[in-house]
Amino acid sequence: MAKEELIELDGVVVEVLPDTRFRVKLDNGVEVMAYVSGKMRMHRIRILEGDKVTVELSPYDLTKARVSFRHKDERAPGAGGPRPGQFRRR
Numbered sequence: 001m002a003k004e005e006l007i008e009l010d011g012v013v014v015e016v017l018p019d020t021r022f023r024v025k026l027d028n029g030v031e032v033m034a035y036v037s038g039k040m041r042m043h044r045i046r047i048l049e050g051d052k053v054t055v056e057l058s059p060y061d062l063t064k065a066r067v068s069f070r071h072k073d074e075r076a077p078g079a080g081g082p083r084p085g086q087f088r089r090r
Helices: 038-042
Strands: 007-017 021-026 031-036 052-058 061-070
Touching: 007 031, 007 061, 021 052, 021 061, 031 038, 031 052, 038 061
Parallel strands: 031 061
Antiparallel strands: 007 021, 007 052, 021 031, 052 061
């Protein structure tokens, strides 16, 4: 028996909840409860409010989802790196 087809949608994290759960607003306007996938947890990928994510939904329960990917921000080059003087070489 094959695994059921998962529905992949994009959305934005609206709220960070306890127990590594998130409230995600999908592009179609629906809000779902989502949790972090095992690979993201294993690699300690942090998800914050406002992050754009890709979620997987089961066709049997469309209110719960699994966060499978966090999209990278389009930032200016050089922005978001360590502040000068924060990491010094000896």
